[in-house]
Amino acid sequence: QKTGFIFDLDGVIVDTAKYHYLAWKKLANELGFEFTHEQNELFKGVSRKRCLEILLDIGQVEATQEQFDRWMIEKNEDYLAYIEKMDASEILPDVPKVLQFLKERNVPIALGSASKNARPILEKVQLLSYFDVLVDGNSVTKAKPDPEVFLIGADKLGVAPEHCVVFEDAVAGIAAANHANMLSIGIGNADVLSEAKFIFKDFTEISLEFLEGLLS
Numbered sequence: 001q002k003t004g005f006i007f008d009l010d011g012v013i014v015d016t017a018k019y020h021y022l023a024w025k026k027l028a029n030e031l032g033f034e035f036t037h038e039q040n041e042l043f044k045g046v047s048r049k050r051c052l053e054i055l056l057d058i059g060q061v062e063a064t065q066e067q068f069d070r071w072m073i074e075k076n077e078d079y080l081a082y083i084e085k086m087d088a089s090e091i092l093p094d095v096p097k098v099l100q101f102l103k104e105r106n107v108p109i110a111l112g113s114a115s116k117n118a119r120p121i122l123e124k125v126q127l128l129s130y131f132d133v134l135v136d137g138n139s140v141t142k143a144k145p146d147p148e149v150f151l152i153g154a155d156k157l158g159v160a161p162e163h164c165v166v167f168e169d170a171v172a173g174i175a176a177a178n179h180a181n182m183l184s185i186g187i188g189n190a191d192v193l194s195e196a197k198f199i200f201k202d203f204t205e206i207s208l209e210f211l212e213g214l215l216s
């Protein structure tokens, strides 16, 4: 049975969480309240729409449908301005090493992201060619922690869910991988990602022997 690998994007392949944060913070400030780094943790892996709902809750702001739609667009335009200049220097450490290792062994690789901006980001950082399958915010209906995004990924890779490995930096993403019956690997803070099967600070801590072990 072959193993498939599924990577989250934001916070796993590139550190775009900081740009999401800046764009949400700008909107919060315009609406007259603060938005902290701690609050931003709740936004990781969560859809744009759900993020705005949480943001408005934090600021106790009531919005009409028209305002809500406008703020969604405004946040995304600010975010797009931040990511416009992204290049390969913003790939997180050792990500290319891992992708290259898997590619050389013909391991099928998917992206499983909540973001609707996933494809242009992969293009900008020049990693698109590593991915056999892209599942992003444009193709899912149920957000993480629902397993949908990863189950679609496994299906498109032609790999059984229980033979898939998922890299995630978000609590919601680890939960989604676990719900999908996949092997979850947390990338980031062990306190936050305690539900993951394995946890690493970043890819520099993952040895090729460890990856090799996941393939057999």
Ligand code: BG6
Pocket: 009, 010, 020, 043, 044, 045, 046, 047, 048, 051, 076, 113, 114, 115, 116, 117, 118, 137, 170
């Ligand atoms: C996830 C991020 O990958 O994508 C979330 O972790 C973000 O913070 C979500 O809200 C949606 O992204 P986008 O680019 O479609 O607004």
Ligand code: MG
Pocket: 008, 009, 010, 011, 012, 044, 045, 168, 169, 170, 173
């Ligand atoms: Mg993420």
